[in-house]
Amino acid sequence: MQKINKNVVLALLSLTSLVFLLFQLCYYKFYLSQKVRENCAAQACLCGITPYNAYSETFSSINASPAPNHVVRKFLGLISSHNIPVYLIDPLILGLIDKDIEQIRSSDGPSTDCKYFCAPRDFTTFALLDKTWKHEMGLFRTAEKMGFQWLKIINKDPRLDGMDDLSGIEIPLHYIFKLASHAIHLVVFYERSGNYLWHGPLRLKQHMDRKFVPFRKLHFGRYPGAYEKPELVLVSIDDLKVQIPKNPSSFLDEMSHSRFLECRYREARAFFQLYPDDASLDAVVFRKKAKSLLHLAVRTLNNLGVKFWLSSGTCLGWYRQCNVIPHSKDVDLGVFIRDYKADIIPAFQKAGLPLKHKFGKVEDSLELSFQGEDDVKLDIFFFYEEDDHIWNGGTQAKSGKKFKYLFPKFTLCWTEFVELKVHVPCETLQYVEANYGPDWKVPVKTWDWKSSPSNVQYNGVWPVDEWDDVIQIY
């Protein structure tokens, strides 16, 4: 009996093994086939929308790629047939143009040689002012007929971002038109409060084709940017009529410092949930005064061509609550000492802001204070750059004591604050934390500039014989 059992077990196990073997084979085959299909799908999605495109791309890469100027010509034809005023902002071509700008401006006769648009590159970048176009779909249909593939990148409208509970419409930020191996990048510029133009970042959404063009090589879209409204001029280059910024070199210069930071509206809302905004009449009045003082200061400094940024309490107000802090009693700006100009004081006096005090000297710890409308004061701190940090100085008038405020190195970004386009440190968090410590999120009403900041250092005393010069109070 035992023997039979053993044999039966043996037979059963053999059978199971066979079944498993078969099952395994089957499963493996299924798994393999699925994987193949998956790869296939992925490839199709990455390489282009239709096999035809994949083909045309390989074809063009084997042969010499068609000159970019043909694509540009086609694109300009498309654009002008729809009456869309675009202008050229391609840094590469503008760089070339800039070299012989005088010649281009004066010459009317069409030059036959393709000097600019034939330069080898993957993209040509154009700008479009949003309000000059109605975003009609007709353009895209024509573009498709001409053989372009296009991609539209939309995102939330930042102009409505600062507002509670508006479901902001999504707005187009970038368009890319691709023909064979060359692509046209069309950046949409929007006018914003503060009389400047803004373009958005280029961010791909989930379903988008990541290999449509080599996005990383694009000149615009890594960050949002802020620009002055450019003066345009119509020129004829390479036998093509195109609008370009009147002064390409200053545009290119602007471009290199154009990075824009949006205010952190969501965090600001969270802050106001925690610490409700001061809606008292005093607060309203102070904000209004601070705003007009800031507007005046910005106008004055911009006229002088002095680069500045929001500093101290004003910067904290922007970063934390996107507004002026009502219990801060002044407006604070920072200026690099290398940008100091002797005209600053007379210019402010001319603008109706008398000098209140001047501490320090250009070589050391300079600080200017101007008297605005009733008690609101404008402080300009001058910043000194060292190898590994940046600092500004403070002076106590009665004792002649000097203080030093240390900041990690930073660069400047544009932002919008109370309807002004102004600079703030790009590394705002480090800047604010250096100044106000890790608890900067908690409003503090009593603030001592000599002891409260977490980055303050005692810096000796001014020699008494210099006092007349370095401590001037009016």
Next chain:
Amino acid sequence: MDEWKPNPAIKPHKKRSWYLAWKYKLMNQRALRKLCQTGAVLFLLVTVIVNIKLILDTRRAAYEEEEESAQDYDDETLNVEVPRHPVRNKKVLDVEVYSSRSKVYVAVDGTTVLEDEAREQGRGIHIIVLNQATGHVMAKRVFDTYSPHEDEAMVLFLNMVARGRILIFTIKDEGSFHLKDTAKNVLKSLGSQVAPFLSWRDMWTFVGKKGGEVYGEKHAKSPALSTWGDPVLLKTEVHLTSVEDAECHWPDTELNRRRKRFCSKVEGYGSVCSCKDPTPIEFNPDPLKDNKVFDVPVAVIAGNRPNYLYRMLRSLLSAQGVNPQMITVFIDGYYEEPMDVVELFGLSGIQHTPISIKNARVSQHYKASLTATFNLFPDAKFAVVLEEDLDISVDFFSFLSQSIHLLEEDESLYCISAWNDQGYEHTAEDPSLLYRVETMPGLGWVLRKSLYKDELEPKWPTPEKLWDWDMWMRMPEQRKGRECIIPDISRSYHFGIVGLNMNGYFHEAYFKKHKFNTVPNVQLKNVESLRKDAYETEIHRLLGEAEILDHSKNPCEDSFVPDTEGRVYVMFIRMEQEADFTTWTQLAKCLHIWDLDVRGNHKGLWRLFRKKNHFLVVGVPASPYSSKKPSSVTPIYMEPPAKEEGAVAVPAVAAAEQT
């Protein structure tokens, strides 16, 4: 084991001997056999374990891969795909309709598409329109046919519904008091047998296809005046048709694509969705020469009254000099249908999460809309503010274009408004005439950006304050003595009957007979004389040439003003101090103009027309123009009626408007 083969020669009945033989044979190699057996078992076990492990491994790997690839493409926002409703292949819909005093509901295939059991709300006939092909709800309306004129609106609506749509009716509370014969006949023509006999507090449900079959009807009569009919519940089946039958075949253009999207979703917009010769959705009115308001943004403040919005946008887009690119519609709440209307016209719309309740909600919506407007159009110095229940006059933009420079230059101006509170059919005459008034009429007006940004926005009423934004704007703290410019004949017409501060009675008494300009290209006269000082000169000139009316007569009588045309008359009323409006209110009441609060005054002077004569009313002695009164004339004094009177007739809104 391999060498062993069953011997076919052995017969079944000899099985035992066969087995024994086999056993004996194997016994000889016991050790070998044992080894083989254990080896096989072990091998098999290992195979099984390896197999199981392999399966598990591949499965996990496949799963992880899937997840990874998903993460790769996950950029910033989780795109949650809304599960789509399974395509309904079903050809029959189950419809349930319930009608009773305090509750109505409609369920289609078990899904409740209407449920209203709120107290003191939703009285009247509820109508639901279903798409005959998909069964989707295309429109949902309630007509309070207990109140006057609502039946007319219902007839209008029913006429606009396309043939073939499925209509569902149910009554809540009362729906027959002002249901006139015309409306009953329309219901009858839809196939209702009960409708002609509907009476006080009857309950009624009806399901039918427009211009087609009747799917069911139920009715419960009210036994007595003081009670309601028994609740009725109608259960019926509706047969669906094919999609092709339910759609029109318009030529494929961008406009028609918008139209198609709209018409397949919603119903009740009449000819815009008619298959033959649909009404246009693009108007291309004549451009204005030298249009000074072409770049002024237009904010349309809307709630959930899509059919109002439709009518409003039509008139707005037909006005000469309109610039559709500058129009933004702000919708208070995440309502779909108003957004559909906005998209139909190719305009941009923004939805706003409602904050607070009632008046404060409207007020917060206004604030958000105005702020957004100036954010979106940072260059704009002004914004035109409109509401969804206004008709816009054909020369609205022409009127603004001719007057807007005053708002820019004259600091003493608060706004330009298209609305004259006192401009009724019988009191307004001259489309080219403008006034300065101390009140802010609203209803289509222009706001200066500096006023909003510097003064109003920072101290706008917070959500917890249940204030009307317009009342707040009229308060002296905000207005600061500034005035608004208004036309004699309004350039907007307030047609809304349903609203927060609005009902049928109120509309009929105060808005229906308002005069509305329909003449295009009116050339405004005296625009420059609207400036602060020039206007005083103008008024003095006017008073100088005015004939003094006979103050012994009753000013309410028609004969108070002679039967002339084109003359200027003046009367004097008693007005002890600046805020004494006792006599004015009584006069306004008997002239059937706005009397709920004081509107349209300028330094104790009112200007209107009577029998086509310019009619001036001066309050003596408070008005600085009192000096024009000859000493022989005694100002007229009119006593307010005893308290109880009037309080009944004035609806709840009056209280709100006067606070």
